[in-house]
Amino acid sequence: MTDSSRSRARSERGLRREAIIEPEPDLGLVTMNGPNDPEPELTIVNGVIVRMDGKQSDNFDLIDQFVSMHGIDLEVAVETMALSDQEIAMRLVDVSVPRTALVRLSRGLTPAKMAKVVSKLDPVEMMFALKKLRARRRPANQAHVTNRKESPALLAADAAEAAARGFAEIETTVGVARYAPFNAIALLVGSQTGRPGVLTQCAVEERRNLQLGMQGLTTYSETLSVYGTDGAMVDGDDTPWSKAFLASAYASRGIKVRSTSGSGSEALMGHANGCSMLYLEARCLALIRAIGSQGVQNGGISTVTLPMALPGGTKMILAENLIAAWLGLEVASGNDAIASHSPIRRTAKLMGQFLPGTDFVTSGYSAMPKYDNMFGGGNYDADDLDEWTTIQRDWQIDAGIEPLDEAEALRVRKLAATATQAVFREIGFPEITDQEVADAVTSYDSRDMPDRDRATDVEAADLVFAEEISGVDVARALDQAGFQEIGEAVLGMQRLRVSGDYLQTSAIVGADWNVVSAVNDPNEYEGPGTGYLLEGDRWNLLQSLPHLLDPDTLNPPVSEEPAKVTVVGDAMRGSDPSEVVVGVGPAFLGTLRETINGLRHEAVMSALAEGVASCGGTPRFIRVLRTSDVAFIAHDAASLSGSGIGIGVQSKGTAVIHSVEQEPLDNLELFSMAPLLTLDSYRAIGHNAAAYALNQRTSPVPVELDNYARAKHIVQTTFLHATETAAVEVGAAPIEFVLG
Amino acid sequence: MTEFDPQSEYPIGVRRPDLIRTPSGFGLGHLTLENLRAGVIPEDEFRATPETLRMQAQVARIAERDQLADNLERAAELANIPDDVILEVYTALRPRRSSAEDLENWALRMETSYHAAAIASLVRQAAAAYATQGLLA
Numbered sequence: 001m002t003d004s005s006r007s008r009a010r011s012e013r014g015l016r017r018e019a020i021i022e023p024e025p026d027l028g029l030v031t032m033n034g035p036n037d038p039e040p041e042l043t044i045v046n047g048v049i050v051r052m053d054g055k056q057s058d059n060f061d062l063i064d065q066f067v068s069m070h071g072i073d074l075e076v077a078v079e080t081m082a083l084s085d086q087e088i089a090m091r092l093v094d095v096s097v098p099r100t101a102l103v104r105l106s107r108g109l110t111p112a113k114m115a116k117v118v119s120k121l122d123p124v125e126m127m128f129a130l131k132k133l134r135a136r137r138r139p140a141n142q143a144h145v146t147n148r149k150e151s152p153a154l155l156a157a158d159a160a161e162a163a164a165r166g167f168a169e170i171e172t173t174v175g176v177a178r179y180a181p182f183n184a185i186a187l188l189v190g191s192q193t194g195r196p197g198v199l200t201q202c203a204v205e206e207r208r209n210l211q212l213g214m215q216g217l218t219t220y221s222e223t224l225s226v227y228g229t230d231g232a233m234v235d236g237d238d239t240p241w242s243k244a245f246l247a248s249a250y251a252s253r254g255i256k257v258r259s260t261s262g263s264g265s266e267a268l269m270g271h272a273n274g275c276s277m278l279y280l281e282a283r284c285l286a287l288i289r290a291i292g293s294q295g296v297q298n299g300g301i302s303t304v305t306l307p308m309a310l311p312g313g314t315k316m317i318l319a320e321n322l323i324a325a326w327l328g329l330e331v332a333s334g335n336d337a338i339a340s341h342s343p344i345r346r347t348a349k350l351m352g353q354f355l356p357g358t359d360f361v362t363s364g365y366s367a368m369p370k371y372d373n374m375f376g377g378g379n380y381d382a383d384d385l386d387e388w389t390t391i392q393r394d395w396q397i398d399a400g401i402e403p404l405d406e407a408e409a410l411r412v413r414k415l416a417a418t419a420t421q422a423v424f425r426e427i428g429f430p431e432i433t434d435q436e437v438a439d440a441v442t443s444y445d446s447r448d449m450p451d452r453d454r455a456t457d458v459e460a461a462d463l464v465f466a467e468e469i470s471g472v473d474v475a476r477a478l479d480q481a482g483f484q485e486i487g488e489a490v491l492g493m494q495r496l497r498v499s500g501d502y503l504q505t506s507a508i509v510g511a512d513w514n515v516v517s518a519v520n521d522p523n524e525y526e527g528p529g530t531g532y533l534l535e536g537d538r539w540n541l542l543q544s545l546p547h548l549l550d551p552d553t554l555n556p557p558v559s560e561e562p563a564k565v566t567v568v569g570d571a572m573r574g575s576d577p578s579e580v581v582v583g584v585g586p587a588f589l590g591t592l593r594e595t596i597n598g599l600r601h602e603a604v605m606s607a608l609a610e611g612v613a614s615c616g617g618t619p620r621f622i623r624v625l626r627t628s629d630v631a632f633i634a635h636d637a638a639s640l641s642g643s644g645i646g647i648g649v650q651s652k653g654t655a656v657i658h659s660v661e662q663e664p665l666d667n668l669e670l671f672s673m674a675p676l677l678t679l680d681s682y683r684a685i686g687h688n689a690a691a692y693a694l695n696q697r698t699s700p701v702p703v704e705l706d707n708y709a710r711a712k713h714i715v716q717t718t719f720l721h722a723t724e725t726a727a728v729e730v731g732a733a734p735i736e737f738v739l740g
Numbered sequence: 741m742t743e744f745d746p747q748s749e750y751p752i753g754v755r756r757p758d759l760i761r762t763p764s765g766f767g768l769g770h771l772t773l774e775n776l777r778a779g780v781i782p783e784d785e786f787r788a789t790p791e792t793l794r795m796q797a798q799v800a801r802i803a804e805r806d807q808l809a810d811n812l813e814r815a816a817e818l819a820n821i822p823d824d825v826i827l828e829v830y831t832a833l834r835p836r837r838s839s840a841e842d843l844e845n846w847a848l849r850m851e852t853s854y855h856a857a858a859i860a861s862l863v864r865q866a867a868a869a870y871a872t873q874g875l876l877a
Binding site for chain 1: 750751752753754757760762768771772773776777781785786787788792793796799800803804805806807808809810811812814815816817818819821823826827829830831833834835859862863865866869870872873875
């Protein structure tokens with residue numbers, strides 16, 4: 001059997017590099033409603049849970065124990081566990097049941113019940129429920145900023161640009177663990193240069209991570225990974241209790257905490273216990289709420305491609321986000337790790353979070369090209385920014401990224417790199433050279449950056465821990481070096497820790513250091529016209545893309561100078577059987593002087609005349625004034641032609657060969673691709689029109705076809721045609737004219 | 741000074757700055773770059789006090805986030821515990837690091853040295869749970 005060429009072409013697409021498989025439930029490779037998932041159940045005796053989701057309490061594993069002790073409101077449970085899955089599912093999508101009522105319900109549900117209920121919804125229902133359940137009113141976004149060389153100047157520049165683009169949180173990590181303090185400092189300085197108040201973190205091993213936070217070099221942490229089985233949890237060297245303690249430890253230092261879960265991790269680690277991904281994720285989420293974390297990043301995350309290998313993967317990932325929001329948690333909804341080789345598939349998946357809006361639409365948009373993403377991320381990266389902001393504009397959706405003018409991007413990049421250079425100098429870290437600063441401003445990625453002495457760097461970075469160099473020291477260094485404004489902002493980040501306001505659910509820091517969270521700005525969507533509406537200044541901002549074209553550049557040049565044509569008089573019907581009448585549009589050689597392809601109208605006329613003559617025909621030119629429509633122009637020309645054959649040409653260049661015997665909207669040959677028509681094309685059109693006039697056999701003029709022509713030219717075409725239409729004189733008779 | 745109302749006075753830093761104090765008792769207004777330059781801000785001032793964290797716990801509780809409130813109350817207990825002790829307790833709670841006795845000693849120390857009753861209770865729960873799953877050292 002030989003494959004077809006089409007099948008071969010499809011097999012060479014990026015998509016086909018991915019393994020797509022049938023479910024293997026025993027390995028945990030099933031997305032939802034797994035055959036081994038327990039039936040939801042809850043038995044309470046004397047105020048104690050004695051049976052939950054298929055297990056007697058003496059068989060409870062660590063997660064069951066923690067969730068049953070801290071995660072379920074027994075009073076609410078009596079009420080909600082008695083409701084049918086269908087009833088609860090209906091309420092999730094019932095616009096008259098508000099978020100607060102649904103979050104209350106969730107306090108009494110077991111993990112198996114949540115998974116069962118949510119799996120009754122279809123994707124659009126899930127999106128609607130998610131829109132209703134998002135904790136914070138306005139969606140936001142989080143950026144990744146990393147690079148392979150761990151160049152501090154480039155990290156700072158990228159962080160500054162990300163902050164200026166409106167990211168509310170910026171996350172970095174390391175290739176080499178010992179670099180962590182340097183990366184945290186570069187991120188802190190860079191982010192505060194771009195926009196004061198942006199929260200930052202440096203994701204490293206838990207203990208080191210906590211240390212960075214304690215020293216005030218980071219303000220949030222989402223390293224608290226949680227898994228849905230004990231086996232995976234213990235392999236991750238933690239337990240529910242160590243995680244709960246850690247969550248409290250971070251909060252005690254004024255550090256915002258978000259957990260990380262995400263389906264597929266248990267199966268990948270060999271500890272899925274034969275359960276479905278959604279059920280295990282529901283266990284994670286119940287545990288995350290139970291330990292008192294304010295939020296979660298979930299929805300596949302680093303193992304996103306595993307659910308996507310299975311039927312219902314994208315849907316299940318959305319279901320994960322939905323359960324998290326339902327539990328009242330802040331949700332950073334994945335879309336960070338590369339989910340597919342296929343851009344179509346990546347974006348199809350993205351819409352599940354993008355359209356409803358989540359607290360952080362991605363849990364890491366790669367602010368730099370994906371080559372430099374050290375999180376395995378880059379599902380969307382620096383190259384995609386214009387697409388992202390354009391899609392926001394297309395849907396009138398705020399997905400947390402603002403358009404940024406190039407001059408402003410360059411300004412903040414340079415300022416951030418220079419400020420970081422100064423901080424390194426003041427504190428006595430290895431020098432950041434002027435060359436590094438300059439390259440950091442305009443580089444594509446770290447391959448364009450000078451190499452640093454990495455041995456010296458990591459030795460110096462060790463001192464940050466040894467000497468407890470803090471965020472306050474960074475502010476002081478900035479102040480000493482003359483960067484007061486950035487110093488103030490870095491100090492402002494330290495000050496935020498004193499009030500602890502950003503420890504509340506879904507907190508981000510808005511303008512003027514105002515903390516905005518689910519407490520003071522909750523999502524109160526209750527139907528059309530309520531909740532977050534993208535309008536006013538914000539909508540204007542998100543519309544004003546830097547690649548927006550200035551209409552003046554699209555408006556055709558309007559000519560003041562009179563064209564060199566002589567009007568012969570009213571156009572009469574001819575009698576010469578070799579005649580071809582060329583009818584031009586009302587603006588032709590009037591207000592307009594060239595076609596959309598930049599051909600001068602005089603040259604187009606000459607080419608048509610040459611073509612007609614080359615086949616033995618006689619050309620005659622008339623201007624049709626009553627219409628700007630090419631078919632009617634051509635038909636009018638044909639009806640005045642001695643042969644009954646005419647050509648219609650619009651000012652933008654679109655042409656038709658017509659016969660008086662045809663209906664106006666019919667034609668002999670149509671040349672709609674004006675941007676592709678050359679003078680040779682017009683010669684060939686003239687030739688063929690004469691051939692029809694003289695009853696000679698002729699092949700249709702070959703036409704170029706470009707299906708992208710419309711996408712490229714439609715706006716310009718509209719402008720040109722508007723000018724032509726403005727020149728129409730209703731009821732006016734055509735006039736005959738000659739060049740010169 | 742009127743009492744704190746967790747229902748209406750969040751963000752506390754904005755609505756009730758009078759209630760926010762640094763560990764040495766300064767108000768937020770004291771934490772400026774000028775004062776930093778002048779050397780009149782003691783080390784380690786940029787953190788929440790136990791009182792502040794308890795107010796945040798009240799805010800979370802009234803917003804019907806009981807577990808977050810519990811967490812912030814535990815955080816209030818940890819606020820005055822030195823960094824290195826916190827890191828030690830965390831390590832002790834990791835799987836197979838501690839015997840039942842080790843954990844009980846930590847719980848006692850949390851109670852007696854730091855008045856951290858909620859933390860002590862968390863450590864004891866851990867010891868009991870770890871025993872059921874063979875995760876004690």
